[in-house]
Amino acid sequence: MKKFWIYLLIAMSSAAVASASVRRAIPFNDGWKFHKVTTPAEVSEVTLPHCYNADDGTSADYYRGEAVYAKTFDAPAMEKGDRVFIRFEAVGFQAKVEVNGVELGHHKGGFTAFCYELTELLRTKGNSITVTVDNRKDMTIAPINADFTMFGGIYRPVSLLVLPKGHITPVDYASPGVYFEQLEADATQARAAVKVLVDGFDDKELGRLSLYSELRDGEGTVVARTSTNAVMRHNGFNALADTITVANPELWNGRSNPALYTLATYIIKGEVIVDKVEQTVGFRTVEVDHDKGFILNGKSHNLRGVNRHQDRPGKGWAISEADHREDMELIKEIGANGIRLAHYPHAEYFYDLCDREGMLVWAEIPFVDNAPDNEEFAATTKSQLIELIRQNYNHPSIFCWSLFNELGGPAATKIVTELNDIAHREDPHRYTTAASNDDNSPLNAIPDIMAYNTYPGWYWADPATMQYAIDWKYRPDKQPLGISEYGAGASIHHHGILSEHPDTGGDYHPEEWQATVHEINYREISKRNFVWGTFVWNMFDFASAGRTEGDTYGMNDKGLVTYDRATPKDAFYFYKANWNAEPMVHIAGKRFTPRGAEARQVKVYTNCDGIYLIHNGVRYYPDGNPQAHVYTWDNLPWAEGENRITAHGVSDGKIIYDNCIIIYNK
Numbered sequence: 001m002k003k004f005w006i007y008l009l010i011a012m013s014s015a016a017v018a019s020a021s022v023r024r025a026i027p028f029n030d031g032w033k034f035h036k037v038t039t040p041a042e043v044s045e046v047t048l049p050h051c052y053n054a055d056d057g058t059s060a061d062y063y064r065g066e067a068v069y070a071k072t073f074d075a076p077a078m079e080k081g082d083r084v085f086i087r088f089e090a091v092g093f094q095a096k097v098e099v100n101g102v103e104l105g106h107h108k109g110g111f112t113a114f115c116y117e118l119t120e121l122l123r124t125k126g127n128s129i130t131v132t133v134d135n136r137k138d139m140t141i142a143p144i145n146a147d148f149t150m151f152g153g154i155y156r157p158v159s160l161l162v163l164p165k166g167h168i169t170p171v172d173y174a175s176p177g178v179y180f181e182q183l184e185a186d187a188t189q190a191r192a193a194v195k196v197l198v199d200g201f202d203d204k205e206l207g208r209l210s211l212y213s214e215l216r217d218g219e220g221t222v223v224a225r226t227s228t229n230a231v232m233r234h235n236g237f238n239a240l241a242d243t244i245t246v247a248n249p250e251l252w253n254g255r256s257n258p259a260l261y262t263l264a265t266y267i268i269k270g271e272v273i274v275d276k277v278e279q280t281v282g283f284r285t286v287e288v289d290h291d292k293g294f295i296l297n298g299k300s301h302n303l304r305g306v307n308r309h310q311d312r313p314g315k316g317w318a319i320s321e322a323d324h325r326e327d328m329e330l331i332k333e334i335g336a337n338g339i340r341l342a343h344y345p346h347a348e349y350f351y352d353l354c355d356r357e358g359m360l361v362w363a364e365i366p367f368v369d370n371a372p373d374n375e376e377f378a379a380t381t382k383s384q385l386i387e388l389i390r391q392n393y394n395h396p397s398i399f400c401w402s403l404f405n406e407l408g409g410p411a412a413t414k415i416v417t418e419l420n421d422i423a424h425r426e427d428p429h430r431y432t433t434a435a436s437n438d439d440n441s442p443l444n445a446i447p448d449i450m451a452y453n454t455y456p457g458w459y460w461a462d463p464a465t466m467q468y469a470i471d472w473k474y475r476p477d478k479q480p481l482g483i484s485e486y487g488a489g490a491s492i493h494h495h496g497i498l499s500e501h502p503d504t505g506g507d508y509h510p511e512e513w514q515a516t517v518h519e520i521n522y523r524e525i526s527k528r529n530f531v532w533g534t535f536v537w538n539m540f541d542f543a544s545a546g547r548t549e550g551d552t553y554g555m556n557d558k559g560l561v562t563y564d565r566a567t568p569k570d571a572f573y574f575y576k577a578n579w580n581a582e583p584m585v586h587i588a589g590k591r592f593t594p595r596g597a598e599a600r601q602v603k604v605y606t607n608c609d610g611i612y613l614i615h616n617g618v619r620y621y622p623d624g625n626p627q628a629h630v631y632t633w634d635n636l637p638w639a640e641g642e643n644r645i646t647a648h649g650v651s652d653g654k655i656i657y658d659n660c661i662i663i664y665n666k
């Protein structure tokens with residue numbers, strides 16, 4: 001009877017639900033004063049997110065040091081008994097947080113959220129908060145070294161959380177406090193365990209608590225509801241735990257149909273709702289098989305992805321939601337269906353976008369290159385993994401947790417073994433993986449599924465050697481094989497036709513060679529469906545302060561798109577022709593003008609039919625059959641000076657074309 005009453009209350013009176021919900025998240029981003037410790041007199045007023053390497057992140061001597069953020073604030077409006085927490089979404093790389101002169105905590109790890117309670121320290125007016133941030137190399141924090149700039153700052157948002165005395169906890173490694181654990185999912189039924197971690201209730205109150213959970217589909221229709229009084233222990237907290245079942249669920253099915261549900265969980269004491277948390281969730285199954293590759297919801301699903309770093313020029317890591325969306329749109333434009341979020345946890349907003357867009361996500365911790373042998377390093381690396389998993393547990397897009405990237409060092413085997421156990425304990429339903437570049441490393445045997453970073457055509461051999469890399473060099477006997485990185489550097493200002501790769505550490509990185517590497521690498525990859533996933537290195541150029549090569553020092557230029565996201569390179573269109581369904585035609589090498597001598601080939605990437613070129617008014621059909629959507633013309637009668645070229649294709653009866661003018665000098 002009581003159960004029925006609760007159902008009725010919630011189902012019938014959304015107003016009652018809203019007014020009873022007292023949890024508040026207050027943005028805490030304005031009015032900070034900032035200075036670097038080396039220049040204490042240079043205080044500026046900043047709004048978070050803020051990155052103190054926004055302008056120097058590509059210089060060899062970018063600022064790696066301490067900086068202080070301070071602000072004064074009044075206590076938020078509170079009711080008697082309310083409790084206040086502060087949640088940072090990420091600070092690069094460690095942060096000491098003090099309120100009214102008392103240290104609240106010191107967080108190590110540059111990419112994950114952390115949350116502290118400050119109730120006891122709060123005065124009604126005139127509180128002070130100081131956050132001392134440090135992005136120096138520190139032998140207790142991963143990564144010790146890596147091929148990217150270690151940007152400093154409070155570079156993701158901060159909020160104050162005002163919660164009632166008894167609440168869903170925000171301090172379980174800054175997780176949402178709600179775990180949605182899919183137990184089964186197919187077209188006829190889906191079932192998930194729901195665990196909601198509570199805090200601040202005494203034993204008597206705990207006995208009067210109930211959890212009401214409801215699941216709404218994309219239209220907002222409630223498709224399942226359940227309630228319970230069962231209390232268990234989870235992650236060291238009391239948790240109300242239930243199971244929710246949906247008949248005929250719509251499965252989250254990657255790009256083609258990323259169906260999502262909203263899980264609303266209410267903690268009810270007696271007959272009053274005391275706290276509520278909503279999470280976006282989805283049902284799907286992922287299997288990765290040594291021979292069959294990637295299987296989503298029981299069907300083979302070629303996982304064709306890109307890697308992404310999070311930095312941008314003039315912003316460093318303090319990027320906006322609009323920046324995230326722009327990245328996602330570019331990734332969608334080429335038709336990729338997965339993203340390796342390298343080499344660290346990315347913004348919560350971006351994982352949400354991946355859920356919504358149906359991108360399959362490889363999530364990883366920043367355990368790169370080096371595993372020093374000290375206990376604190378092991379402890380902080382483990383906490384970075386626990387944070388990654390607990391904070392992102394409910395995202396249907398994430399299918400694996402990656403433990404390391406190209407790792408060595410004295411303590412590597414021990415830590416990776418422990419990380420693998422932690423990931424399985426925290427989440428028995430997702431695979432562990434890692435990205436290795438050493439086929440002889442004993443670490444490779446530890447994760448469930450393996451992947452390799454390999455650069456045939458760039459750091460070694462010629463591009464067709466990808467075939468040997470996959471079949472002979474890397475393929476494990478039992479574990480499934482993925483390609484976590486492949487690619488080549490390119491500047492949009494360097495052009496030329498090469499028969500072998502340029503000096504990769506040199507100053508000349510022609511765009512045409514990058515395209516050739518991708519064409520040939522990918523041709524080999526796409527013949528092998530047993531490869532469970534492939535990830536282009538990289539979707540975007542990114543800052544790597546130590547690099548001196550290409551036309552911009554301090555950068556890694558292997559992006560398919562330039563650092564400012566303004567210019568897609570030719571290789572971008574190669575993938576677009578292969579992966580995306582929208583009709584497109586792209587003439588490669590348009591920027592290769594003027595050109596001369598042997599640079600006589602014209603190449604077109606297209607997914608259309610009936611391809612031909614009009615060259616200076618004359619029609620030419622391509623030489624031979626296309627390879628992986630690449631058409632070529634090797635014998636055009638180039639005119640001295642201007643050559644007008646239009647490439648035509650047909651799709652659904654419509655003509656699609658691209659054109660350019662190339663200056664040719666014999």
Ligand code: GCB
Binds near residue numbers: 537558
């Ligand atoms: C790798 C690393 C990555 C580098 C990349 C490169 O294997 O995992 O962090 O940026 O190679 O471009 O050299």
